[in-house]
Amino acid sequence: MMIRLKVTGDTVVKATTEVGYLHRAFEKLLEKRNWMQCFPVLCRFCVPEPDPVEEAFALAVESIEGREVPERAKYIRVLVLELARMASYMLWYGGQSGSLGLYTVGQWSVGDRNYILDLFEELTGGRVYHMYIWPGGVRRDMPEGFGEKVLKTMDYIEKRLDDYDDLMFENAIFKRRTKGVGIIDKEKAVEWGVVGPPLRGCGIKSDIRIDDPYEVYDKLDFDVPTAEGGDIWARALVRRQEVRQSIRIVRQVLDKMPSGSVYNKVPNPQKWRLPEGDAYSRIESVRGEIGFYVASDGGLYPRRAHMRGAAYVHAVTLLERILPGENISDVSSILNSLGACPPEIER
Amino acid sequence: MSFFDIKGTLKPLTALKQIGKKPHTLKDIPFAEKEASDNYRGLHYNELEACIGCGNCSTICQNQAIDMINIDGIEAKPGDSGLRPRVDNGRCCWCALCVDVCPTGSLSLTKDYLFISTDPNNFLWTPGVDNPEGKDRVSFVSTFDLSLNEYGRIPMPELEGMERVKSFAEVVLGYNEEQAREEASRCISCGLCTEACPEHMHIPEYINAIASGNDEDAVRIIYDNNPLPEMCGKVCTRRCEDVCAIAQRDGDAIAIRWLKRYATEQVNNVDLIKEIVNPDIKESNGLRVSIVGAGPAGLTAAYYLTLKGFDCTIFEAHAKAGGMTMYGIPKYRFPQDSLDKQIEYVQKIGVKIHFNTKVGKDISFKEIYDNSDAVFMGVGFPSPWTLGIEGEDLKGSIQAVTFLYEINNGQKVDIGDKVFVIGGGNVAIDAARVARRLGADVTILYRRRVQDMPADWEEIEGAEQEGVHIIPQAIPIQFHGDAKGRLTTVEYLMAEMVPDDRGGRPKPVAIEGSNKTIEATAIMGAIGQQGDYSFLEGDFEKNIQVERGRFVVNEKQQTTDPKVFAGGDAVNRTADAISAIADGYRAVKGIEEMLLEKS
Numbered sequence: 001m002m003i004r005l006k007v008t009g010d011t012v013v014k015a016t017t018e019v020g021y022l023h024r025a026f027e028k029l030l031e032k033r034n035w036m037q038c039f040p041v042l043c044r045f046c047v048p049e050p051d052p053v054e055e056a057f058a059l060a061v062e063s064i065e066g067r068e069v070p071e072r073a074k075y076i077r078v079l080v081l082e083l084a085r086m087a088s089y090m091l092w093y094g095g096q097s098g099s100l101g102l103y104t105v106g107q108w109s110v111g112d113r114n115y116i117l118d119l120f121e122e123l124t125g126g127r128v129y130h131m132y133i134w135p136g137g138v139r140r141d142m143p144e145g146f147g148e149k150v151l152k153t154m155d156y157i158e159k160r161l162d163d164y165d166d167l168m169f170e171n172a173i174f175k176r177r178t179k180g181v182g183i184i185d186k187e188k189a190v191e192w193g194v195v196g197p198p199l200r201g202c203g204i205k206s207d208i209r210i211d212d213p214y215e216v217y218d219k220l221d222f223d224v225p226t227a228e229g230g231d232i233w234a235r236a237l238v239r240r241q242e243v244r245q246s247i248r249i250v251r252q253v254l255d256k257m258p259s260g261s262v263y264n265k266v267p268n269p270q271k272w273r274l275p276e277g278d279a280y281s282r283i284e285s286v287r288g289e290i291g292f293y294v295a296s297d298g299g300l301y302p303r304r305a306h307m308r309g310a311a312y313v314h315a316v317t318l319l320e321r322i323l324p325g326e327n328i329s330d331v332s333s334i335l336n337s338l339g340a341c342p343p344e345i346e347r
Numbered sequence: 348m349s350f351f352d353i354k355g356t357l358k359p360l361t362a363l364k365q366i367g368k369k370p371h372t373l374k375d376i377p378f379a380e381k382e383a384s385d386n387y388r389g390l391h392y393n394e395l396e397a398c399i400g401c402g403n404c405s406t407i408c409q410n411q412a413i414d415m416i417n418i419d420g421i422e423a424k425p426g427d428s429g430l431r432p433r434v435d436n437g438r439c440c441w442c443a444l445c446v447d448v449c450p451t452g453s454l455s456l457t458k459d460y461l462f463i464s465t466d467p468n469n470f471l472w473t474p475g476v477d478n479p480e481g482k483d484r485v486s487f488v489s490t491f492d493l494s495l496n497e498y499g500r501i502p503m504p505e506l507e508g509m510e511r512v513k514s515f516a517e518v519v520l521g522y523n524e525e526q527a528r529e530e531a532s533r534c535i536s537c538g539l540c541t542e543a544c545p546e547h548m549h550i551p552e553y554i555n556a557i558a559s560g561n562d563e564d565a566v567r568i569i570y571d572n573n574p575l576p577e578m579c580g581k582v583c584t585r586r587c588e589d590v591c592a593i594a595q596r597d598g599d600a601i602a603i604r605w606l607k608r609y610a611t612e613q614v615n616n617v618d619l620i621k622e623i624v625n626p627d628i629k630e631s632n633g634l635r636v637s638i639v640g641a642g643p644a645g646l647t648a649a650y651y652l653t654l655k656g657f658d659c660t661i662f663e664a665h666a667k668a669g670g671m672t673m674y675g676i677p678k679y680r681f682p683q684d685s686l687d688k689q690i691e692y693v694q695k696i697g698v699k700i701h702f703n704t705k706v707g708k709d710i711s712f713k714e715i716y717d718n719s720d721a722v723f724m725g726v727g728f729p730s731p732w733t734l735g736i737e738g739e740d741l742k743g744s745i746q747a748v749t750f751l752y753e754i755n756n757g758q759k760v761d762i763g764d765k766v767f768v769i770g771g772g773n774v775a776i777d778a779a780r781v782a783r784r785l786g787a788d789v790t791i792l793y794r795r796r797v798q799d800m801p802a803d804w805e806e807i808e809g810a811e812q813e814g815v816h817i818i819p820q821a822i823p824i825q826f827h828g829d830a831k832g833r834l835t836t837v838e839y840l841m842a843e844m845v846p847d848d849r850g851g852r853p854k855p856v857a858i859e860g861s862n863k864t865i866e867a868t869a870i871m872g873a874i875g876q877q878g879d880y881s882f883l884e885g886d887f888e889k890n891i892q893v894e895r896g897r898f899v900v901n902e903k904q905q906t907t908d909p910k911v912f913a914g915g916d917a918v919n920r921t922a923d924a925i926s927a928i929a930d931g932y933r934a935v936k937g938i939e940e941m942l943l944e945k946s
Contacts, residue, residue, distance in 0.1 A: 036495065037409035040442035104362055111371055118384070125388035125456070125487045131442045139447075140493060143386060167362055172355030268497050269407060269448065271532040271558045 001315060001342045003335075007328055015323035015331075017316045019346055026347045030305040035061060035135065036269035038302065043129045045307060046344045048091045051084040052285035053292075053307070054133040059214060059281035060294035061135045064274050073137030073262040074215045079150070079253045080123070080132060081215075081283075082246040086157065087116040088286040089243050092336070096236060097168050099333040100177045105167045112160050115153050122146060137263035147254045154247045161243060169240060178232035182322055182334035186230055192321065193313045196288020197242070198338055200226045201234035208284040220252050232337040273300055287311050287339035307347060315340030383458035385486055388441045390459045391434050391474035392481030395421065397453035400428035401537035401592040403496075404445035404454055412438035413445060418476060425543045426590030436462065437470040443487050447495045450535065450592040456487035491596065498598030501530040503605055508812035512783045515678045518809060519581070519605075527609040531558035533593060534601045540587035545921065545929035548573055550587055550603055557606055563623050565610040570624040573928055574650035575643055575689050578672055580608030581681045584773075584803065584923040617691045626696060629656035634942050637662065637719040639706050639882075642670020643924045644725030644915030646690070647931030648938075649698040655939060659698050662715065664705035668693075670727050671916070672924055674752040675774065677781045707882025716887070721910055721938045724898070725931065728876035728916040734769065738826030739872075743834030747778035747873035754781055762787055763868020767837055769793075769823055770873035771800035776807060778871050779815045787869075790816040792823055794842055794855040820844065822857050826870060838864045878917045887911075903937025904930055912937055 001022070006014040026045055030038050042057050043050035055077060062069060069077075090113035094106025117127040122143055124132035132139050168174050184194060186202040199206050207224040209217040225241035227234035266272060278295035288310035297303040315338055326334060373379055383389060395418070405413040415430035423429030432445070432454065446454050454474065459481065464470065474481065491498065504520040511518050522530060536551035544550065549568050556565035569576045583604050591600035614620050634657050638645040641663035649659040667673050668690045672681060694700060706712055716722055731746040733739055745760075747768060753760050766782045768775050771793040782789045791810070793800060796819050800807055811817070820842040827836045840862055842855035877896050880888075892899040892907040897918055904912045914930025916922045 033409050036444060037407065040409055040440050040444065102359075104359075114371075122384040122386055125384070125386045125443065126441065129440070129442075131444075140386065163361075163365075166358045170355055170358035172352035175352065175355055263493055265497065266495070267529075267532050268535060269444075269495050270403075270535055271555070273532075273559075 001340070001345050003319065003323075003331070005323070005328065005331065010328050012323045012326050012328055012331065015320050017320050019316065020342065022346045023343045027305055027307065030302050032301065034269055034300050035272050035274060035302070036266070038305070039131045039134050040129075043131055044343065045309070045347055046285075046287075046311070046341045047128065048341065049084050049088040049286050050129055051080050051133060052283055052290055054131070055081060055214075056281050056283050056290055056292040056307070057294065057305070058133050058135050059283070060279040060292045061274065063279035063281060064277045064294065064296050065135070067136055067266070068264055069137050070261045070264060071216075071258045072141075072260045073264075075253050075257050076138050076142060076262060077133050078215050078217065078220070079250060080120075080130070080138070082249045082253070083116050083119060083150075085286050086243055086246045087113050087120075089239055089246075090116070092239060092286070092339070093164055093168065095336045096232075096333065097174065099336050100174060102168065102171060102174060105164055108160070108167075109164060112157060115156065119146075119150055119153060122149070136266045137261070139263070141262045147257065150250060150254060154250055158244070158247055161240075165240070169236070175233070177330070177333065178236060178337075179229075180231050180233075181330050182232045182326060182337055184230040184318070184322055188321075189230070192318055194288075194318060195310050195313070196284070196286070196339060197235050197238045198230075198314060198318075199288065200224065200238045202230040203228045203234075208282055208289050212282065214281070214283055216253075219256070220249055222249050222252075232333060235337045271300070273298055282308075285310065287314065287341060287344070307344075309341075309344040309347065311339060311341040311344040314338035315342075315345055380461055383460060383486065387458045387460070387486045388443045388456045389484075389486065390436065390457055390462065390478065390481065391432075391439075391445075391472065392455055392457045392478060392485055393432060393473075393475035394453040394455075394482075395431060395475045397451050398431055398475070399426060399451055399453075399539065399592060399595060400430035401450060401535065401539060402428070402430065402432075403448045403450060403535045403537060403592065404432050406535070407444045407448045409444070410438045410440055412436075412440075416473065418473065423542075425586075426539055426595075428537075428539060428542070431473060431475070433471055433473045435471050437467060444495070446487055446489045447493070448535070449489045449494075450496050450598070451595045452489040452491070452494075455485045455489065457481045457484040458486045459484050496535065496593060496598065497533040498593060498596070500533075500599035500602055501526045503602065508814070511679065512813050515784055517682050518679050519608075521612055522602075522605055522609045527557055527606060528560065530602050531555070531606055534558065535592060537592045539590045539592055540601075540603060543586045543590040545586065545919075545926040546573055546932060547929075548587075553610060554601065554603070554606055557610055562610055562613045566614055566620070566623050567625075569607060569610060570620075570626075572932055574647055574693055575672075575924070575928060576607055577611040577685050577689050578643065578669075578681065579925055579928070580604060580611050581685065582672065582676055583607075583925050584921075586925070615688075617688060617695055620688075620692050621695060626654055628654050628696065631658060632656040632943075634658065634720045635660070635718065636721045636723060636938060637715045638723045638725065639712075639715070640664075640670060640725040640727060640915070641668035641690075641700055642725050642727050642915055642927060643672060644927035644931040644934075645670070645723060646693050646698070647928045648723045648725065648912075648914065648934050650693050650696060651932060651935040652938060653697045655935070657938070657942075661698060661700045662704045662706050662710060663700055663702050666702050668700055668702070670725070674755050675748060675777070676755075677751065677777050678755065679780070679784070680777070705882075707884070712882050712884065712887055716910070719910075720942055721912065723904075723931070723934050723938070724906075724911065724913040724917065725915040725927065726878065726880070726882075726913075726917050728878050728922065730877050730879045731872060732875045732877060734823065734872050734874065736823060736825055738828060738834070741826050741828040741834040742832050743828075743867070743869045744826055745869060745871055747774050747871040748876060750778055750871055751781060760785075761869075764788055765866055765868045766790070767792055767865075767867050767870045768873055769870065770875075771795065771802055772873060772875070773802045773806060774876075775871075775873035776802045776810050776815075778873055780806075780810050780813055782869075782871075783810075783813050783815055788816075789814075790818060790865075792821040792837075792839060793817065793819050794822045795853075796820060796844060799852060820855055821863075822855065823870075824857075824862075826867075827864070834867060834870060836864045837867045837870055838862060876916075880917075902933070903940065904934035905937050905941070909941065
């Protein structure tokens with residue numbers, strides 16, 4: 001993506017955003033791949049957080065076909081989604097503080113994120129791209145002793161969050177550079193299609209996990225943090241608390257994990273025809289609500305697959321509206337606080 | 348916020364407490380690799396011996412990173428294409444879909460992930476060949492339960508065991524549309540079956556047509572090189588299924604035969620077959636080909652020669668066409684109307700059949716030979732082998748093929764109520780199951796073990812379900828009769844299996860003194876058949892060479908007399924319908940080449 005800024009002195013007068021050429025027409029590529037071959041492409045929609053895209057597509061496919069998913073697989077999916085949320089937030093810590101010159105937090109959080117990637121490696125075989133959630137359930141069961149390792153990592157990360165606070169949220173520079181900066185008007189937020197932490201940072205309680213629960217979120221106890229102000233600070237506060245909520249969810253999931261199979265077999269991928277029909281699925285990713293519209297004409301490939309991504313709304317249309325009047329040195333910080341993810345924009 | 352935030356200025360300094368803590372980064376990078384997890388998706392490894400070169404990995408790879416190549420020391424053989432996957436690690440994204448679709452489980456990913464080279468061509472790896480050490484580093488493996496292949500076959504609806512013996516009604520009921528689509532959808536289109544089929548039928552193509560709901564396409568594809576597919580759909584020995592990639596790992600082979608049956612059953616009259624197949628019949632070229640015997644080989648040769656514009660006439664000794672498939676196969680396996688439909692179609696194309704015309708008796712071979720531009724012999728193996736033991740000439744001792752012929756011909760055969768069948772091939776099982784349908788108590792005596800029986804396992808299972816007893820490792824030594832020359836008892840010896848020193852299958856050796864004698868009203872020998880070439884007289888007997896009971900032919904089915912071609916049981920050792928069809932099909936090319944190149 002690209003932002004063209006018109007400035008007077010250091011103040012932005014006009015911002016024009018443009019979609020760039022970072023990635024390769026993912027949605028079109030899906031139309032040339034059979035239902036299983038889609039998955040190695042799907043995870044590349046958003047590099048820092050590939051799992052929600054897999055989940056959204058899998059949900060849509062399962063909805064068209066009416067395929068049930070085993071209970072254990074649902075719990076494992078939530079586990080993966082929450083670990084992915086955390087891993088993605090750890091990257092955000094680095095980006096948000098780094099855009100203000102506070103590099104130490106990023107070095108810590110990205111280092112700690114690797115402990116979550118270690119978990120992914122053990123569970124799915126891949127560190128960043130997992131290709132793990134797919135129609136019918138998940139690809140492999142949890143290895144022996146995996147739950148204990150997850151809990152250990154959760155304890156470690158929970159402890160580290162306090163260290164991050166000392167360096168970031170308690171930091172005078174961070175407070176001064178984020179409070180009252182990049183304000184989203186609460187009145188306009190819904191109209192503009194703002195979702196996720198930026199919307200919750202406007203004091204609006206909205207989370208698909210609660211509003212339209214998928215998998216087993218309705219069986220889990222967690223809060224949806226909100227903050228007032230609609231500025232970078234409010235959005236940062238929301239994210240800070242959400243990491244703690246994710247840890248809470250992960251612990252409950254491991255506690256309630258049922259036994260049983262993890263995969264309801266799908267037909268041979270080469271000849272797997274989905275019935276004619278379409279479906280829209282939506283889930284809560286780190287960037288906010290993402291949705292997948294999938295249409296099948298009864299054939300081997302998706303007739304159309306379209307993703308409604310939060311990043312496109314936030315970093316293309318919203319950014320143009322909130323940048324005017326801001327200081328040019330705050331632009332990268334504002335961009336980061338909106339959860340922009342260029343590959344997802346240029347899908 | 349105050350202008351000077353004392354707490355906010357001092358708090359970040361707490362980072363200093365991290366000094367002296369052990370860093371969590373690896374120190375010796377890049378010299379020390381991080382050990383990957385037990386589930387890691389790293390570089391590929393392929394178990395070369397277990398791989399069958401089906402190419403499913405290459406098909407699923409959405410990055411087109413895998414191609415199938417020839418490897419030194421690996422030859423193509425039935426059930427193995429001889430090819431092995433080569434991975435372009437510059438394209439691979441390690442999604443491991445290739446692993447999850449590998450039907451044999453030979454392909455896996457390893458813990459190795461570091462590979463550095465300045466030459467892009469070095470990124471082309473043949474797993475297993477280029478990294479034999481990967482064997483001990485395997486991590487992400489294919490599992491049977493979580494595989495993307497469907498290993499379980501859709502069960503074929505059949506009549507209940509005891510219901511079957513009440514009549515000659517067809518046992519197999521056939522797939523319905525939904526079952527056929529589902530079964531066809533299991534196929535991975537590797538094409539190993541095509542190579543294994545003597546006739547090289549276009550199996551993946553017609554299965555794909557069935558899976559996509561295009562039954563008419565399937566029928567067209569099937570008739571491309573098999574004019575008798577309904578026959579094959581019911582009674583083929585299906586060597587294709589033996590090599591099916593899906594069956595290599597405790598899975599059930601795709602029901603190729605039943606799918607062909609399904610497709611052909613969708614077209615239930617001859618006019619419709621002709622309309623769908625829409626064969627391209629060439630104008631007459633004025634050349635005459637005579638065919639001896641209207642079995643599968645002769646019918647196939649006649650059909651395709653007629654399409655090519657030859658004038659074909661078949662001379663058939665019996666009243667009906669079909670050869671062994673008419674007179675040797677019981678009607679509960681291959682009903683008469685199915686066969687009639689096939690023959691009628693072949694005739695409709697323009698093939699002339701002279702029934703009840705035995706060559707050598709009603710018409711001489713010389714006459715046919717002199718009046719034709721080429722002759723094809725599909726004469727089969729009509730004469731049964733005899734056991735060569737005492738008492739075989741008793742009344743009640745009959746041959747299984749003769750018995751099947753008479754039953755199929757509508758004659759009555761008195762076999763009494765205690766029947767013994769000797770042999771373990773399909774003919775033995777057929778005779779036993781037919782005898783059960785006549786109300787007899789039937790026992791099969793076989794000199795080897797049940798698992799050594801050359802008969803189709805489904806037939807053996809079917810016989811057992813119908814109440815046929817099997818006594819394995821039993822060698823008959825004598826039949827006893829009463830004063831009127833009527834069979835009363837059969838005496839046999841038990842055998843033990845002795846391993847063959849030369850690596851062959853174990854041999855049955857009779858145990859001295861283990862004699863048993865059982866009452867019998869009829870006994871049927873079913874230990875094989877042989878040819879009857881008495882119709883070849885004079886020069887023909889000399890010119891047309893026969894070796895070990897079979898005609899000597901070249902790769903075009905041409906005998907030692909250039910004008911005479913031969914096929915079917917009298918030529919090939921596999922002695923089944925599909926091999927006969929393949930012979931007929933090859934002969935068509937041979938005859939065409941010989942006659943058209945000559946003229």
